[in-house]
Amino acid sequence: MSSFNILQEIAAALESLNRSERKVADVILSDPQAATRSSIAALAKAAQVSEPTVNRFCKRFNTAGFPDFKLNLAQALASGVPYVNRNVEADDTADSYSPKIFEATIASLAYAREKISPAVVNRAVDQLIQAKQILFFGLGASGPVAQDAQHKFFRFNIPVAAYDDVLMQRMVAAASATGDVIVIISYTGRTRELVDIAELARGTGATVIGITAPNSPLARHCTVVLGVEAPEDTDVYMPMTSRIVHLTVIDILATGVTLRRGPDFLRHLKAIKDSLKETRYPIEPLA
Amino acid sequence: MSSFNILQEIAAALESLNRSERKVADVILSDPQAATRSSIAALAKAAQVSEPTVNRFCKRFNTAGFPDFKLNLAQALASGVPYVNRNVEADDTADSYSPKIFEATIASLAYAREKISPAVVNRAVDQLIQAKQILFFGLGASGPVAQDAQHKFFRFNIPVAAYDDVLMQRMVAAASATGDVIVIISYTGRTRELVDIAELARGTGATVIGITAPNSPLARHCTVVLGVEAPEDTDVYMPMTSRIVHLTVIDILATGVTLRRGPDFLRHLKAIKDSLKETRYPIEPLA
DNA sequence: GTCAGTGAGGTAATTTTCTTACATATTTGC
DNA sequence: GCAAATATGTAAGAAAATTACCTCACTGAC
Structure with missing residues (x-):
C-alpha cells in the first residue's frame, strides 16, 4: 500500500504544508534525483531547515524515515510517471504538449x-x-x-x-x-x-x-x-x-x-x- | 553508462562471483524487494557473511556503497522493466496479468x-x-x-x-x-x-x-x-x-x-x- | 614439505547518518 | 493578551555504513 507515487503526493500536498515543510518540498521537487542521493544533513542545509524537520517531513508521507523516503522517491522516479500535473497550456508548442499528453495518459494508466x-x-x-x-x-x-x-x-x-x-x-x-x-x-x-x-x-x-x-x-x-x-x-x-x-x-x-x-x-x-x-x-x- | 538495470547485471555476473559474493547475490535475487529495505547488517546475516563483504559486493557493481546500491535496486524494481520477464505467461492469474498489461502499455507510451x-x-x-x-x-x-x-x-x-x-x-x-x-x-x-x-x-x-x-x-x-x-x-x-x-x-x-x-x-x-x-x-x- | 606471497574474508574501530528527546519559539483561539 | 496548540531547532544518542587492519587459506618456488 502506502503511496502510489510519492512525488505526486508531495506535489498534491504542497498547499497544506507549513513553512519549513514547504521549503523541504520545494528542494525535493526541484531536483528529486539529487534528493535521492543526498544525506538528511545535506538536504536540511539546502532547504535551510533542521534535520529533524526533514525527518518529520518524511514521516508525514507515510515512510519509516529518511532512508525509506529516499527509496520511495527513487522508485517514483524510476516508474516513469511524471509527478507534476502537467496540463496543456495555451502557449504550449509541440515540444511541450506532446510529452504532456503522453505523460497524462501514462499517469492515468498507472x-x-x-x-x-x-x-x-x-x-x-x-x-x-x-x-x-x-x-x-x-x-x-x-x-x-x-x-x-x-x-x-x-x-x-x-x-x-x-x-x-x-x-x-x-x-x-x-x-x-x-x-x-x-x-x-x-x-x-x-x-x-x-x-x-x-x-x-x-x-x-x-x-x-x-x-x-x-x-x-x-x-x-x-x-x-x-x-x-x-x-x-x-x-x-x-x-x-x-x-x-x-x-x-x-x-x-x-x-x-x-x-x-x-x-x-x-x-x-x-x-x-x-x-x-x-x-x-x-x-x-x-x- | 553505468547499469541499465542492476538486477540484470547481478544475475548475469552470478557465475563470475566468488563464494561469499555469490551468497550475497543469492540472497538479493531471491527477494530484491526485501533487500531494498534491509540494513547492511541484516543482509550480511542473511547471507552469512560479514558486513564489509556486502559492502565490497556493492562496490563491485559500480555503486558508491550499500545505500547507493539499495537505491539502484529500488529503481530497477520500479522501472517496470525488471529482470524478470514481464510478458504474460500461461499460468498467470488476474493478479499478475492485469498489472503486466498496464505496464506493457505504459512502457510503449514512454x-x-x-x-x-x-x-x-x-x-x-x-x-x-x-x-x-x-x-x-x-x-x-x-x-x-x-x-x-x-x-x-x-x-x-x-x-x-x-x-x-x-x-x-x-x-x-x-x-x-x-x-x-x-x-x-x-x-x-x-x-x-x-x-x-x-x-x-x-x-x-x-x-x-x-x-x-x-x-x-x-x-x-x-x-x-x-x-x-x-x-x-x-x-x-x-x-x-x-x-x-x-x-x-x-x-x-x-x-x-x-x-x-x-x-x-x-x-x-x-x-x-x-x-x-x-x-x-x-x-x-x-x- | 615449508615458507613467502597473494588475496579472500572477518573483526573492530571510526565515521557518517539518522532518530529521538527535549527545549524554545511561534502561531491560533478565546 | 494569554493559554494552548503547533511548529521548529538543539543536542544527545542510536543505528548504520565504511575503513583500517588482521588472519587465514591457498599458491607456487625452492
Whole structure:
C-alpha cells in the first residue's frame, strides 16, 4: 500500500504544508534525483531547515524515515510517471504538449493499474467465458472502444457484436436472454439511455458488465463493475485518457479469456494472425 | 553508462562471483524487494557473511556503497522493466496479468514519447489546420482508431470522415483533391491496399499523413509520417499497445489543432461538451 | 614439505547518518 | 493578551555504513 507515487503526493500536498515543510518540498521537487542521493544533513542545509524537520517531513508521507523516503522517491522516479500535473497550456508548442499528453495518459494508466481489482477482473472473465453471445455497447467516444472490443473478441469463436447507437442497443438489450453478456462502456456512468438499457437487459436475465465509473447510476445496474474512476477532467474538453484506460481494460479481459482457453487456443490465434500475411508487403531486411 | 538495470547485471555476473559474493547475490535475487529495505547488517546475516563483504559486493557493481546500491535496486524494481520477464505467461492469474498489461502499455507510451518528433507533429498540424476536408483511414484494429479520430475532429468544424473498409477508402482517395488531408493509420505500414491507396491519394494532390511504422512502404508514400516503431510483438496475437499509441498520437494532433485555433475556440468546445448534459443523470454529491 | 606471497574474508574501530528527546519559539483561539 | 496548540531547532544518542587492519587459506618456488 502506502503511496502510489510519492512525488505526486508531495506535489498534491504542497498547499497544506507549513513553512519549513514547504521549503523541504520545494528542494525535493526541484531536483528529486539529487534528493535521492543526498544525506538528511545535506538536504536540511539546502532547504535551510533542521534535520529533524526533514525527518518529520518524511514521516508525514507515510515512510519509516529518511532512508525509506529516499527509496520511495527513487522508485517514483524510476516508474516513469511524471509527478507534476502537467496540463496543456495555451502557449504550449509541440515540444511541450506532446510529452504532456503522453505523460497524462501514462499517469492515468498507472492510476488504473493500482485501482483495478483482480478479483473483479476474474468475475468478469468468468462471465465472458460462459457467454452464449457477447455484446459491446458504447456511445460517443466509447463507440470506437466497443468496436475495438468486438475486433478482439471475435477471435474467441463466440458470437460478438458492437453497437454504438441507442436504438439498436435498446432493441438488442430487450431481445437479450440469460447467457448473453452485455458489456457497457461509459466514462461517466451517468448517461440516462445506457442506464435504462442496463436495467432492461438485467430484466431479461442477461449479464451486464460495466466498464464505467464506480458508484455511478450505471454501475448500480451491472452484474460486474470494472470501475475506473474519472481522474479529473483536465482534458481540453474531449475524452482522452478515459477511453485509453477502457481499451486497456478490454485488453485485460481478452487476455483473461485467452488464458482460460489454454495453450491450444494460441494456435488458433496464430492462424488468424497469419491469415493476414497475404495482404502485406514482406518485412524488409535492414540495410 | 553505468547499469541499465542492476538486477540484470547481478544475475548475469552470478557465475563470475566468488563464494561469499555469490551468497550475497543469492540472497538479493531471491527477494530484491526485501533487500531494498534491509540494513547492511541484516543482509550480511542473511547471507552469512560479514558486513564489509556486502559492502565490497556493492562496490563491485559500480555503486558508491550499500545505500547507493539499495537505491539502484529500488529503481530497477520500479522501472517496470525488471529482470524478470514481464510478458504474460500461461499460468498467470488476474493478479499478475492485469498489472503486466498496464505496464506493457505504459512502457510503449514512454517509448513513443521519446521517439516522436515535435517538428513532425507541427508539420502534421500545419496540414490539418489548412485542410478543406479530413479523412481517417484504418483497417482491422485501426478501424476503431480512425472512428475515434473522427469523433475528435468533427469538433473543429471541418468536414471529417472515417473509413474502415478498403473499397470506400479507395473510392474516396481517388476522388480526393488538393486541400484534402488523408490520415492513414496502420501498425505495420505494410498492408498492400493501404500503400496503394496512399499512392493514389498523392496522385490527386491530396496530403497524406501516416501514423505508421517509419521506413515502411506506406511511410514512403506519405507527405508527413508520424512514425511509431513497432515494439516487438509480444502480444498474445492481438494488437494491443500499438493502437493505444496511435490513439495518443491522435490526441496530440487534436490538441495541436485546438491550440492553433486559439482561446476563443475553447468556448466552442465547451458548448459541445455541455450539450451532453441533458442526456445524463446529475453528478451525485458525496455522502 | 615449508615458507613467502597473494588475496579472500572477518573483526573492530571510526565515521557518517539518522532518530529521538527535549527545549524554545511561534502561531491560533478565546 | 494569554493559554494552548503547533511548529521548529538543539543536542544527545542510536543505528548504520565504511575503513583500517588482521588472519587465514591457498599458491607456487625452492
